[in-house]
Amino acid sequence: MALIQEDFVSANTYNSLPTIQEAVNVPREHAADLGHLQQLLAGHNVPESISIRLIHRHYDIADGEAMVFRDIELPAHGTVEVMRATPIASAQLHGMNFLVSSTGRLQAYEYTNDTTIDLSEYETFITEFVKIVVERKLQHKFGLKINHHRQIEIKADRKEFEFPEEQCTVTIPTNLPLPEATHEIDVDTDWGALDSKHTRNPGKSRPKPKPKPKPRPSSTRTTCSHGYPAGPEDCRGECTKEDGIMFDGRIVQLGTPFYGLLNNLMEVW
Structure with a gap:
C-alpha cells in the first residue's frame, strides 16, 4: 500500500479537525507522545525541512477548496506568509501539512504553491511515524510539516496570527513588527528533532562515517497567537474603521509599526 494518500482532503474531513482553540492544550497533555515523535525525527536523521505539526485549523473550507500557504514579499519589510482558502483548480499545489488519514496513510490537509521535498523518499521513517500515531490515537493531534526551500533558509522564529476580517492567517518572522502581545492563545505548532545524540541533516546526503561531534543547529519554531474578537462593549464607541485596521478582533492603530506592515x-496581496 502506498504511504502517501495523494487525493485532496475533503472539506468535510478538514472542517472536522480541531480548531486552534480546541488544540491549545495538546502539546502539554501529550508531551510524552510529542517527545517520542521528536526523537523519531532524529533517529531517522530526516532533513530539517520535516518537523512535527500540531493538527489544527483556523477556518472552514468549502467543497473544491483547500487551505493554501503563500509567501508574500513586502517591499518595506520582508517576507510574510499568508494562508487562506483557495480553489483547488486555480493553482498547482503541493502538500505542506500532513495528517494520518483513516486509511492509515499520510495525507496533506494544507498546501503550498511552492515545491516541497518528496516525502516518499523517507519510507522507513514514515512507516514508523504512521504506526506510532495510529497506535497512540494521535491522528487529530500530531502530523508532519514540510517547509519549502525558502523557509529552511530563514533562521528566525515566526508567529502566526488570525486575520478573521480577511478570512486568512498571517505568519510573520519575529524580527519584523508584530501586533501587541494581548493574545489569549499562544502555542507552538511545530517542533524539530529532540535527541542530543543526533544532528539534523539539512539535506538528503548520506551521513559520513564516524562524524566529528558538532552542535545541533538552532531550531526555529512557529507559534500561533490569537485573541478572541472584541465585542461592542469593548470598543466603547471608539473602535471605528477610521482609527486603523481591524485585525484579530482589535484595532491596529494608525502610526504603529505593525500598522505599517499590515497596510503594506x-x-x-
Whole structure:
C-alpha cells in the first residue's frame, strides 16, 4: 500500500479537525507522545525541512477548496506568509501539512504553491511515524510539516496570527513588527528533532562515517497567537474603521509599526 494518500482532503474531513482553540492544550497533555515523535525525527536523521505539526485549523473550507500557504514579499519589510482558502483548480499545489488519514496513510490537509521535498523518499521513517500515531490515537493531534526551500533558509522564529476580517492567517518572522502581545492563545505548532545524540541533516546526503561531534543547529519554531474578537462593549464607541485596521478582533492603530506592515501587506496581496 502506498504511504502517501495523494487525493485532496475533503472539506468535510478538514472542517472536522480541531480548531486552534480546541488544540491549545495538546502539546502539554501529550508531551510524552510529542517527545517520542521528536526523537523519531532524529533517529531517522530526516532533513530539517520535516518537523512535527500540531493538527489544527483556523477556518472552514468549502467543497473544491483547500487551505493554501503563500509567501508574500513586502517591499518595506520582508517576507510574510499568508494562508487562506483557495480553489483547488486555480493553482498547482503541493502538500505542506500532513495528517494520518483513516486509511492509515499520510495525507496533506494544507498546501503550498511552492515545491516541497518528496516525502516518499523517507519510507522507513514514515512507516514508523504512521504506526506510532495510529497506535497512540494521535491522528487529530500530531502530523508532519514540510517547509519549502525558502523557509529552511530563514533562521528566525515566526508567529502566526488570525486575520478573521480577511478570512486568512498571517505568519510573520519575529524580527519584523508584530501586533501587541494581548493574545489569549499562544502555542507552538511545530517542533524539530529532540535527541542530543543526533544532528539534523539539512539535506538528503548520506551521513559520513564516524562524524566529528558538532552542535545541533538552532531550531526555529512557529507559534500561533490569537485573541478572541472584541465585542461592542469593548470598543466603547471608539473602535471605528477610521482609527486603523481591524485585525484579530482589535484595532491596529494608525502610526504603529505593525500598522505599517499590515497596510503594506493589504496593498500588495
